Amino acid sequence: MIRNQIIATNNVDRQNERIADEVLFELAEEINTNNSVMRMGLNHDISIMPVGKVIKGTVVNLQDNSLGVEAQIDDFICDFHEIEGPDKQILYSAESIVDKRPFMEHENDVKDKITVLVSSLNFKDDEYNKLIHVIRAECDALVENSIKKSYVPDPEIIIQAVMGTILYLTTKNALNKVSEKLADKISDDVVKMYDNIKKIIIAIGSKIVGNKETTYVLTEPEQDIELVIVTSSPEEVLNAIEIAADGYILYQTEKYRRFFEGNLKKIQFLYNVETKKWEVNYMVTNTGQVVGSEKNYRKAVDLYNTILKTSGAGFSIGGIAASEENTIDNVE
Secondary structure, eight states: OEEEEEEEESSBOTTSOBOOHHHHHHHHHHHHHOSSBOEEESTTOTTSOOOEEEEEEEEEEOTTSOEEEEEEEEEOGGGOEEEEOTTSOEEEEEOOSSOOOOBOOSOOSOOSSEEEEEOGGGSOHHHHHHHHHHHHHHSOEEEEEOOOSSSSOOOEEEEEOOTTHHHHHTTHHHHHHHOHHHHHHHHHHHHHHHHHHHHHHHHHHTTSGGGOOEEEEEEOTTOOEEEEEEESOHHHHHHHHHHGGGSHHHHHHHHHHHHTTTOEEEEEEEEETTTTEEEEEEEEETTOOEEEEHHHHHHHHHHHHHHHTSTTEEEEETTEEEEEOSOOOOOO
16 A cells, blocks of 8 residues: 655654754655665554555645655555465565565664664653763763654664674574683673673663663664564563573574575564563565564554554654554554
C-alpha cells in the first residue's frame, strides 16, 4: 500500500527547534538518491520489525505557508505472509515490490571509538551534562544526542561498539575452551572496550529520570548481529551480554546466513528478561526483505492497529515522527 504523508516541516517543533529550509531539501534528496532507505516503524520501537519503507521524498508548500517533506511510503504491513524457517518454524516475511534498497542502519563513520546515541530529554539538565563528561573522559567514547519528536521519548540507548566487540562477546566462551592464550591474545583490546561499555551502561542507566524501562541496543559497524535488551535495570543488561557468550547467538546467526544464502544484512536478537534467554527477533536482507518471528509479527500488527485507532495516528520514519491522518482498515 502506497501512501503520502508529511514527515518533516520547518515549523517550530515540540522541543522548540526548527529545521532549516535547506535541510528539508537535503532530506528529500537523500531519500531519493541514497543507497539505503528509511524504515517505517512503530512508536520508535527498534525491537519491532519495519513494516514499510520511505521510497520517495518531495519538498512541498503546506497550507500554513510552511515547507514540508512529503514522503511516499510503501506500507507493507498487509503483505506479510508465512514462510518456513530453517528449523521448520513459522516466520513472517514481506518486502516492497517497488524498491529493493536495504534499510538504513544505526552507523556512523567512526570505527575505532565507541559511539553512544542517547536523548538528552530523558535526563535532568545538570545530570545529562555530567553524564556526557563521564562518557567522554572516562570511557573514551563519543556521544550523539538522539532527537525524537515527542515530548519525553521512551529511553533508548544505542551503543555502537568498536569492530570486533560483538564477535568477541558471542564467542569468548568458545575461545576460552579452545585456548586461554588465544583468547587473551584476541581479546586484550576488546576487553578494554567492553569494560568501557559496561561503565557506560551503568552510568546511563542510573541517571534516567524515573528509572524508566529503557531499550539498550548494541551494534557495531559492518556487523550483521544486533543485540537489544529492554529493561529498567542496568545490571540486567550486563547479565544479558554475559549470556550472549553461550553460543546461541553465533549458532543462529550462521544458520540464518545460510538460510538467506549470503543476503542477510541484519539479524536482531531480543533478550527475554523472563526466561533469561536470547531470542531471534527479526531479520532484514540486502534487498529490503523483512522476516520476523511469529511473536514479533503479532506484536507489530497489534501495535499498528492500536496506533490507527488513536487521534492523528503516529508512525516513526527513520527516527522522525510522522502523522498519518488517513483511515486504514485494521490488519488481521
